[in-house]
Amino acid sequence: MSAERKNVVVLGAGTAGTMVVNKLRKVLPEDEWAITVVDRDDIHDYQPGYLFIPFRINKPTQIRKAKLPFIAEGVRVIFAEIERVDPQGRTVHLADGRRLDYDQLVIATGTTPRPDQTDGMLGEQWHGDVGEFYTYDGAIALRRSLEEFTGGRLVVHITELPIKCPVAPLEFAFLADDYFTRKGMRDRVEIVFVTPLDGAFTKPMASKRLGKLLTRKGISLETDFMIERVDQERKVITSYDEREIGYDLLVTVPLNMGADFVAASGLGDELNYVPVDKHTSRSTAYDTIWALGDASNIPTSKAGSVAHFSVEVFVENVQDAIAGRPLSRSFDGHANCFIESGKGKALLLDFNYDTEPMGGTFPLPTVGPMSLLKESRANHLGKLAFRHLYWSALLPGHPLGLSADMTLTGKVPVA
């Protein structure tokens, strides 16, 4: 009978891909639909934890697990490199020569830091005096670099937007301020935040508040900096308009790009992201292809919360598509992001395609317990606790009780 089953193929078993297969397995009958997920390895990292590794707030063992235990029974798992997708033939070609035919394809292969894309970044100091915290190995290497840092200028740098978890570099700067203060050496460390944006963050309201927070913590801000190259010998980064910033320790966020097979398949934009309808995550070029999580080009944060909310919308829409009905749900771009601000506090942002981050409380209107756009202890504890929720409820596809659509009740615009 299995030859007659239809096929959903999901590329990538990260946050989005794992949620997708687990939720789909619950709603698609096993005798009608085979579900296959492809990934290159059996490692699942809780990526928000990378930020905490350099500061010893999380241990590496707390954020890394095997993938398989989180994938539902009845889902076929293949570990292989993906070579390309043939969208006309509806086939996925794997690097080992295997082929997978599909009726519906989900691309959930995320985004990856690409230090190779900036001249001089991948030099001898890589993972030494030129560090990063967007990979497991990078975060661990940076823990050592911070420990051995005796003072001087720490430059926290973003290469180009969009990046995964766009608030993380700010959090890194805040946590570094806290870290060196606790070590009693803050007066010997100059912290500079260097961004290609014209302010601390993209959203104007949040940018203003976060900019003030930088000032209060004595972190200087260098804006509109488009990096051209890293000179590791002179320990200098240079922008296209020939501004130079020296560093003793550079913590950079390399250019982020979608997977190379997306480009090889002719499915990507300049950064290998799959162009999709921002309300349905369906490819603008092929009806049978969807892109979820960081792999798509939707204009909201590349964040786990977005993956979570958009997967919920997708699972209903793909059932409509299979049944030949018009798609019934529309994703509003809902994102919420915790921002660690140091000293055991955090802020929380909640926004969507149309609404700027609001003040108020979350998740319950007027009750909270977390407050939006303001520093609080509860937000920090919420952020730390989320790791447990991630492994136990989010990945298995259990409901978290958070609405995919953003609610405005209990939220107030801030000036």
Place this chain on the structure above:
Amino acid sequence: MPTTTIAGHEVEVNDEGFLTKPEQWTEDLAPELAKLIGLELTEDHWSLIRFLRSDFAAQGETATLRRVSAQSGTPVKQIFALFPAKPAKKLAYVSGLPKPKGCV
């Protein structure tokens, strides 16, 4: 939205001076807009302006600096030379288009 008169045309602008209605832009506006930010347009400027206009018409949004560079085959360094300091913003301004969305 406030309106202003540029090169004899009445156009709507936002608080940063960007045209809010791309369809109100005509080619004779570009040199005037350029003058307002201290630029004199050459043929190299024009080829980027024309690319940005046609890409916007096709895509419905302003191309990022990376897209302008990749699609037009102009090195980023050269775009910086043509539109110094804030090239993506300045190019959009002169072309009568919204500034590219600061990605979120």
